Amino acid sequence: MLNISKSEFVALDISGKTYIFWALDAKIHLNAMGLTDTIKNKNQASNQDRAKAMIFLRHHLDEGLKMEYLTIKDPLILWNNLKERYNHLKMVILSQAHYEWTYLRLQDFKNITNYNSALFRIKLQLNFCGENITDHDILEKTFSTFPTSSMLLQQQYREMEFKKYSELIAHFLVAEQYNELLMRNHENGPHSTALFPKVNVAHFHQTRRERSLDPSRGRGRDHCRGRDRYFNQGDRLAINNDPQHHQCKKNGEASEAAPRTNTENRCSRCGAKGHWSRICRTPKHLVKLYQAP
Incomplete structure (x- = not known):
């Protein structure tokens, strides 16, 4: 039925x-x-x-x-x-197909798929109106309308001596897919933007723990730095007047990595060298004795 x-x-x-x-x-x-x-x-x-x-x-x-x-x-x-x-519309279609075939150019299309679709549509119209378009005609039309920036690529394709347009299209599509893949990879991570390696958290905490247990860290590389770091300000004043302390500095035993302090200016509060008045921790009774007329 x-x-x-x-x-x-x-x-x-x-x-x-x-x-x-x-x-x-x-x-x-x-x-x-x-x-x-x-x-x-x-x-x-x-x-x-x-x-x-x-x-x-x-x-x-x-x-x-x-x-x-x-x-x-x-x-x-x-x-x-x-x-x-x-x-009679066949004559209209034929003239339109002739016009489109004359001005068909590969360089006017963004990708091979769109060009291929337009080419076969025009070819169908011409064939239906009694004009035969061969693979040789299509190959020549494609090679002659390459973008000027791809002249070397066009010559390479010509040297491959394709006999069928389908073989050329297969190469075009593969090359286009590779180009799209390269562009996508470039957009995801442009040149010189490699990711930094991730820090192992367990290794980071272990290293931190080892550093905290290292006797050479925190107390300084010598006794002079360790005592300067942990003694209060009153003890530091005593150390500054200690001849043994000065001898330690003369012998080069002080740490090279010790933080820089104010060694030229005196504290306006207690008169000692090595610190400013805003961070002075000298006991009050010593400050009064210094400031007494």
Whole structure:
């Protein structure tokens, strides 16, 4: 039973702009249903087959066309009337296809897929209008419209001597995918932006613990630094007046990495060297003795 619940392809518009492709689709579907003979001249198709073909053709016509050919019962008559009405559009399609083929250029497309789609659409139109486009014509059109920035690449492809356009397209698509992959990798991490290696947390805490237990750290590399660091200010005053302490400094036993202190200016609060008044910690009774007239 003929299934006409939905259209198999786009219905023919009353303007007839899609007649060429509509006729091609209609022939293919009628052939699949075994009804091709119904649109041939002097056919011997049965009335039942003619009715099926007529139903199918009318189902794929615009409502306006259905009303114009309402009285026609033979699919052959309907087919010939539509052909006489719209077949002249083939010349319009041919001239448009010639124009598009002339100005078709690979460099005008962002990717190979879009170029390939436009090329085959034009090729189909030319072939349908009776003009044959060979693989040699397509290859020459593609090579001659390469971007000027890819002249060396164009010469390399020519030297490969492709015989079929499909082989060239396969190389194009592979190269395009590789280029997209390289660009994506570059965008994810541009040049000279390598990630720093992650710190092992366990190793970090272990190193910290070892440093805290190191006797040479915190107390200084010698006794002079350790005592300077941990004694209070009053003891430091005593140490500064200690001859042994001065001798320790003269012998070069003081740490080279000791923090720099104020060694030239005296504290205005207690008169001692080695610190400023704002960080002075000298006991008050010593400060009073120093500041007494």
